Amino acid sequence: MCKLTIRVARERLVAKSPDVLTPPLGSLAYLNNATALSPIRTAAMTTKDESRLPHEKGFHISWDQIHRDSRALAWRLDGKGPDNGGWKAIVAITRGGMAPAMIVARELDIRTVDTISVISYYSGGGAADKRREAKVLKSPDAAMMGDGTGILVIDDLVDSGKTLELVRAQYPNAHFATVYAKPEGEPQVDTFITGVSQDTWIFFPWDMALQYVEPYRGKD
Ligand SMILES: O=P(O)(O)OC[C@H]1O[C@H](OP(=O)(O)OP(=O)(O)O)[C@H](O)[C@@H]1O
Ligand SMILES: O=c1[nH]c(=O)c2nc[nH]c2[nH]1
Ligand SMILES: [Mg+2]
Numbered sequence: 208m209c210k211l212t213i214r215v216a217r218e219r220l221v222a223k224s225p226d227v228l229t230p231p232l233g234s235l236a237y238l239n240n241a242t243a244l245s246p247i248r249t250a251a252m253t254t255k256d257e258s259r260l261p262h263e264k265g266f267h268i269s270w271d272q273i274h275r276d277s278r279a280l281a282w283r284l285d286g287k288g289p290d291n292g293g294w295k296a297i298v299a300i301t302r303g304g305m306a307p308a309m310i311v312a313r314e315l316d317i318r319t320v321d322t323i324s325v326i327s328y329y330s331g332g333g334a335a336d337k338r339r340e341a342k343v344l345k346s347p348d349a350a351m352m353g354d355g356t357g358i359l360v361i362d363d364l365v366d367s368g369k370t371l372e373l374v375r376a377q378y379p380n381a382h383f384a385t386v387y388a389k390p391e392g393e394p395q396v397d398t399f400i401t402g403v404s405q406d407t408w409i410f411f412p413w414d415m416a417l418q419y420v421e422p423y424r425g426k427d
Contacts, residue, residue, distance in 0.1 A: 266403055268387075270412045273363075276386045277307040279400050280361075281314035284384060287398075288357060295357030298347050298381070300325055300370060303363035303411065307386050311361055321347035323360070325370050339369045343377075355381025364409055365392030365399070 268276075286292035296319035299308030305322070312320050324345035352358060355378025364387040365371050371383050372395055387409055388399040403409060 265408045265410050267410045267415070268412060273306060273386065273412060274310060276400050277310035278314055280307065280384055280386055280398065281311040283398055283400065284311065284359060284382075285315055287382070288359070290357055293357075294359045294382075295319070296321060296351055297359045297361060298323055298352070300360065300362040300374060301345075304361045304385075306413065307363055308361040311359070311384075317359070319351070321351065323347050323374055325373065327370055339367045341369045341373045343373065346377075352378055352381075354379060358382070359384060361385070363411060364388065364403075365396045368392035368395035371395035 284294070288294035294315065294317055297308050297312050297317050298321050299305045301322050301324045308320060311317070322345070323343060325341050326344055327339060327341040330340045346352075358378060358381040360371075360374055360378065360381045360383050362370065362383075362385045365385045366389045368391060371385075371392065375381070375383060375395060382397050383395065384398040385396050386399065387401050387403050388396050389403055389405045389407070391405055393399075393402070
C-alpha cells in the first residue's frame with residue numbers, strides 16, 4: 208500500500224521534472240518533492256523511517272545541477288550592479304558559497320574574489336530552546352568592503368537566514384545572492400534561483416559520494 212503510493216508520486220514527479228529542474232529565470236520552483244529529481248539515494252534515505260516518504264527527506268544536487276543553477280544566478284545578476292551595471296567584487300561565504308561564487312565570478316568576469324568565513328551552530332538549552340547562531344571567523348578586506356556597496360555576497364543557500372543576517376548587518380549595502388532559498392530565510396536574500404520548502408534538506412555534491420543502492424522493488 209505504502210509502496211504503491213510512493214510509485215504514483217514518483218511517476219507524477221518524473222513527468223514534471225523538466226520545469227522543476229530548469230526553472231525559467233525569474234520563477235520560483237518550490238520543490239516539495241525532490242526524490243524523483245535525484246538519481247542518488249544517500250545513507251539518510253536508506254535508513255528506515257516509516258513515518259516519512261522518501262521524497263520528504265532531501266533534495267540531492269549534482270555537480271551538474273549546481274553548475275547550471277550557479278550560472279543561472281550569474282546571468283540573473285549580470286548588469287545589475289551599481290557601477291553602470293558592474294560589480295566591484297565577489298565575496299563568498301565559506302564554505303558552501305565558494306563553488307557558486309567561483310562560477311559566478313567566471314561568468315561575470317569578476318576577478319576580485321574574497322571570502323567571509325562564517326561558522327554556524329546550535330546554542331541554547333533543551334531541544335525546544337535551541338537557536339541557530341552564527342559567528343564570523345575571518346572577514347574580507349575592510350577597505351574593499353566599505354559598507355558593501357558594489358559587493359556581491361554569495362552563498363549556496365539560505366535556510367533560517369541567520370548566516371546572511373550576520374553578514375548583512377556588517378555590509379548593509381552589499382547585494383546578497385544564493386542559489387537556493389528556504390522560505391524562512393528569503394527576507395535576507397536579494398536574489399536567488401530556486402526556492403525549496405522549509406522541511407527539505409538540500410544535499411550538495413561536495414557532501415556526497417556515489418554508492419550502491421538496492422533496486423526499488425527490492426532484492427530477489
Ligand atoms: O540560513 P542559515 O540557517 O544560516 O543556513 C545557511 C548556511 O548553512 C550552511 O552553511 P554551514 O554553516 O553549514 O557551513 P559550511 O558552508 O561551512 O558548510 C549553508 O552553506 C549556509 O551558509
Ligand atoms: O547542506 C546543507 N543543506 C541544507 O538544507 C542546509 N540548511 C542549513 N544548512 C544546510 N546545509
Ligand atoms: Mg555555509
